[in-house]
Amino acid sequence: MIDSRIKNLLIDFGGVLVDLDMQRCIDRFKELGCNDLDQLLNMYHQADFLMSYEKGLITSEEFRKDIRSMIRHTVSDEQIDSAWNSFLVGVPTYKLELLLQLRQKYNVFLLSNTNELHWEWSCRNAFSYQKHQVEDFFDRIYLSFEMKMAKPDPSIFKAVLEDASINPEETFFIDDSSANCSTAQALGISTYTPQAGENWSHLFDVNR
Numbered sequence: 001m002i003d004s005r006i007k008n009l010l011i012d013f014g015g016v017l018v019d020l021d022m023q024r025c026i027d028r029f030k031e032l033g034c035n036d037l038d039q040l041l042n043m044y045h046q047a048d049f050l051m052s053y054e055k056g057l058i059t060s061e062e063f064r065k066d067i068r069s070m071i072r073h074t075v076s077d078e079q080i081d082s083a084w085n086s087f088l089v090g091v092p093t094y095k096l097e098l099l100l101q102l103r104q105k106y107n108v109f110l111l112s113n114t115n116e117l118h119w120e121w122s123c124r125n126a127f128s129y130q131k132h133q134v135e136d137f138f139d140r141i142y143l144s145f146e147m148k149m150a151k152p153d154p155s156i157f158k159a160v161l162e163d164a165s166i167n168p169e170e171t172f173f174i175d176d177s178s179a180n181c182s183t184a185q186a187l188g189i190s191t192y193t194p195q196a197g198e199n200w201s202h203l204f205d206v207n208r
Contacts, residue, residue, distance in 0.1 A: 056145035
């Protein structure tokens with residue numbers, strides 16, 4: 001159980017809420033003739049065009065142009081978008097129910113390194129539960145591509161703390177990256193690093 005002093009939850013998206021299938025994404029791009037995406041995904045936190053896209057430093061059109069430079073034949077925007085979004089599987093229903101329960105007790109914030117195409121897909125597909133929309137599950141949503149910064153840079157955490165007017169000692173961060181959690185801990189935020197696909201509801205005294 002988390003500390004009783006906690007009032008605020010910062011929750012990551014990829015791997016914590018939404019299930020991911022990197023191999024499916026790699027396979028879909030190989031079908032399009034892009035054979036090097038697996039190397040780029042393995043370096044996802046380095047300074048390549050994928051991280052630039054996560055930080056909103058390039059547009060979706062520029063992202064597609066970079067993908068096309070890796071493919072020797074013509075592919076449509078729709079083909080690229082479909083292959084890219086195949087990375088995302090969906091958010092399990094029990095996690096959506098848990099978010100709604102947590103909002104009754106905590107301030108719940110989403111803090112995600114994500115990009116425009118993935119987020120647009122998620123808004124359309126991942127949060128359509130009992131007629132809810134994505135905004136129903138969080139008090140505020142913080143996305144790397146909108147903020148022009150990304151975890152584990154301390155600046156993104158500081159920006160969230162300031163914008164939301166929350167105290168780090170009263171804040172709990174759930175993220176599947178140990179590097180992201182280490183940065184949060186250095187700022188006084190308590191953390192938990194779940195395994196891929198983990199049901200982390202055991203952290204809270206709520207009934208699913």
